[in-house]
Amino acid sequence: MPDERSIPQLVDHLFRRESGRMVAALTRSFGxxxxxxxxEVVQDALLQALRRWPFHGVPDNPVAWLYRVARxxxxxxxxxxxxxxxxxxxVRESLSLAASASRAGAPPDARLDGEITDDQLRLIFLCCHPSISRDARIxxxxxxxxxxxxxxxxxxxxxxxxxISQRITRAQRLIRKRKFPFEVPPPDELPARLxxxxxxxxxxxxxxxxxxxxxxxxxxxxxxxxLRLxxxxxxxxPTDRPVVHALASLMRFQMSRLPARVDSSGELVRLADQDRxxxxxAHLRAGFGHLDLAARGSEQSVYHLQxxxxxxxxxxTGTETTDWATVVGYFDQLLEMHPSPIVALNRAVAxxxxxGPSAGLEAIEDIRDHPAVADYYLLPATRGELLSRLDRPFQAAEAFQEALEGRCSAPVRRFLERRLAKAKERAVAISH
Amino acid sequence: MATYMFLLYNGPDDFDNISPEDMQGVIERYKAWGDSLEKAGKLVGSNKLVDEEGRVMRGRGGNITITDGPFSETKELIGGYFAVNAASYEEAVELAKGCPHLDYGTLEIRAIDEDH
Incomplete structure (x- = not known):
């Protein structure tokens, strides 16, 4: 149907990609x-598209349109x-450079469009400058x-x-006051900045x-x-380094599990119960690919271990064929490198x-009172699971109850409620 | 078959704090609706009106006053229109129901009087 082809289409995530590029290009020209x-300029350009395109249709070359308006x-x-x-x-020069990057062709994987301009790279380093507080950086x-x-x-x-607005404004003010340069950090600073x-x-x-x-x-x-970034x-x-591949690998492995993490009715499925x-x-393949590249050299980071x-x-193929001894070994290394109650909790599960569940419970005991996990539902929830497996339903119910007092999403809440009901049921059964 | 004007009031605006991704999403909704009208052979044309710089002229007894406006702050400002072929108001209403503008503003339908 030739008629349909003649209607210009918007590439997925076109606005997001081009706004990132345009902001980076303009930041370089403005300082x-x-x-x-x-x-603001980029937002205004996009807003003009939003006001006009519904009536006039998408222009034949939407990218050129956006760059012209932004310029x-x-x-x-x-x-x-x-x-x-x-x-x-x-302004003219940097925008035309960014536009030519966009003209260079559609990325092979539109979902991840794996290309950023040099200006975007500089922008990332600018926004993640270590002098900006961590929350504001994010x-x-x-x-x-x-x-x-x-x-x-x-x-x-x-x-x-x-x-959030205040945080961002303060960060922008700091950048202005301290006159941070727009650059990829020099080699001696790069590892720390990265x-x-x-x-x-x-x-x-x-x-x-x-x-x-x-x-x-x-x-x-x-x-x-x-993951895209x-x-x-x-x-x-400049940033093609083992540690970056290690993080990319970790994210890919995590992403690969998403289809199995939720069942058909939107309910949570635990790792142990997931249909692998x-x-x-595709994510798994990419995960292993990045892991190979992460293994170049001798660098070992927390991302490598995870x-x-x-x-x-x-x-x-499942929890019963997992090499848990090795996994616990890696968690030990991870804890040594980065002592954190969250890591310790994950180690306890392994x-x-x-x-066995008793050993897991014992491992959790060490971190139960850590302030960083005071509100974290996953700690009591994990205790509840282990206590259930030990057939101690009264304590399990208490633990699930405690977990429900923490902050969690609605599907997690329903999951915990089901576990709580089951523990209570069992408690009634054995007390009769 | 008559032509109906879909007059779209005030919008889409109020989008100052949405992400680029969401802006594209809004455009795509309008586009899908416009494309469907076009494919069904219903669309006669559409245009956006310039937000500012209008003139309001009033005449009384030979005196004409000309003022700037209406301005986009005005509640009842027509942002643009679609001209659509339909057999009746009922059909026109059905066609307009898919318009994403209804999530953001008012849409008024008026038939063009073709009884010359």
Whole structure:
């Protein structure tokens, strides 16, 4: 049907991709102190499309349209802005460079479009500058680099819109005041600066992977964005390093499980109960591929260890064929490198598989009072599971009850309620 | 068969705080609706009106006053229109029901008087 082909189509995620590129290009021309101005110009350009295209249709070349409008808006702003003068040529040049990157062709995997411009790379390093507080770094990166709205960021981090906006504004002010350069850090600074970037991407991914509110078990958009950027970094020469591949591998393995993590009615399925034939083979392949590249050299990071553990799960057909002794060994290394109650909790689950539920419970005892997990539902929930397996339903019920007092998404809540009901039922049965 | 004007009031706007991804989503909804009208051979044309810079002219007893406006702050500002072929108001209403604009603003349907 030739008629249908003649209607211009919008490539998936076109706006997100191009807005990231345009913000980066404009930040270079305006200077890092005018990051906010760059974002406003791009937002205005997209808004013009939003106002016009519903009536006039999508233009034959939507990308060219967006760049033309953004350029005109930028030049217009320059005319009115007394602090930035003589940047007209810089605007034209950097936008035309970004536009040619977009013209270079559609990415092979539209879902991950694995290419970022050099300016985008600089923008990531700018937003993840270690002088910016960690929370602000994450908020700024999610907004400026990943194109999330303030409302979406507030939702993901259980915060208010105003609080997130303030965080972002403060970060922008700091960038302006300290005159941070727009650059990929020099080689001697790169490893440390890259660590700060990876931490932001890792936290963003985890935030998406374990949504704490609402019906959604996973905020796939957040995970996908974090994975996309990590993949981009892994594919860019200055940041193509083992540690980046290790993080990309870990994210891919996690993503592969998503189809099995929720059943047909939207309910949570635990790792042990998941139908592993549902694990996404494309993500698994990519996960193993990145793991190979992560193994170059002698570097061992927390991402390496977590990716290797995830690879063990991916290689096993189920929990009964998992090499738990090796997994516990890796958790021991991970704990040594990064002592954290969350890691210790995950290790306890592996210990329970290896040595039985009592040993798992004992391992949890050490971290039960740690303030970092005071509100974390997964700790009492794990205790509840292990206590149920030991046929101690009264204590199990107490643990599930405690878990329900923590913050979790609706599907997790329903899951915990079912486990609680089962424990109570068993408690009644054995007391008769 | 008559031509009906779908007058779209105020919008889409109020989108200052949505992500690029969501903006594209909104455009795609309008596009899908517009494309479906076109494929069904119902669409006569559509246009957006410029938000600002209008003129309001009023005449009384030979005196004409000309003022700027209406402005986009005005509640009842027509943002644009679709002209659609339909057999009746009932059909026109059915066609308009799929318009995403109904999530954001008012849509008014008026038949073009063809009884010359």
């Amino acid at each position: 890092t102190g005018h990051l906010q101005l760059a974002e 005109n808006l930028a030049l217009d702003r320059l005319r009115r802005h007394t602090l930035i003068r003589g940047k007209e040529d810089a 908020a700024l990166t999610l907004k400026t680099v990943m194109g999330l709205s303030v409302g979406e960021i507030a939702g993901a981090f259980l915060s208010k819109d105003t609080a 660590d700060a970037v990876l931490e932001v991407l890792y936290l963003a991914f985890n935030e998406g992977y374990s949504a704490f509110e609402g019906e959604q078990l996973v905020r796939v958009d957040l995970c996908a964005e974090a 990590t993949t981009c970094l892994a594919g860019s020469p 034939s549902l694990w996404d083979p 990716a290797i553990i995830a690879a063990h799960h991916a290689s096993a 210990v329970a598989h290896l040595h």
